[in-house]
Amino acid sequence: MTDYTPLQQHAAPPATPPRNGLGTAGFVLGLIGLVIAPIPLAGVAAWPLAVLGLILSAVGVARVRAGKATNKGLSIAGVVVSLLGLIVSILWLVVIGKAISDVNDQAGQHHTIVYQVSGDAKAVDIVYSTFDRDTILINTEVGAAQPWTKTVEATGFLAGAQFSATAGPDGGSVGCQVIVDGKEAKTATAAGAGAVANCTGF
Secondary structure, eight states: OOOOOOOOOOOOOOOOOOOOHHHHHHHHHHHHHHHHHSSSSSGHHHHHHHHHHHHHHHHHHHHHTTTTTHHHHHHHHHHHHHHEEEEEEEHHHHHHHHHHHHHHHHHEEEEEEEEEEEEEEEEEEEEEEEEEETTEEEEEEEEEEESEEEEEEEEEEEETTTEEEOOOTTOEEEEEEETTTTTTEEEEESTTTOOOOEEEOO
């Protein structure tokens, strides 16, 4: 009599779960980088987020191609948003670099400023700025006769400079004019006792 040994049945090995974590993380980081990239100051953090998001998303795409992940669309979206965040960051860098360059150019620029006061007021009180390196000095002339002219030199920014002419108690007309580097920067007129022609902010 022949003995038959029953065949042993082996369970099939469990399927390997899809490894979608890196692709998903890459999308999230790239999206955050894209959102904050246009924001001044905060956009600095977009650089590492976009770069890391791009790397993780690319790894996610590679895993999809190798059959180890199933989130192909999300991984590709991560690559796209990470690249966009990186591009926006680069554009901001160019803009900021240009602004810094312009500021440096203006900081060293020399200006010739001509103040002029005209009108028929007999006595005019004049306030005007002169410049000593990075310092703006405020000067006054009381009871000046018209026409009146003053030429000053300046280097750098003119923000904060003042120039005004005030008619005396006898009234009359008064006008101010500022010429910077040969071009009229500001002009104003006024009439009457104590009237102020204000050319501040040129």
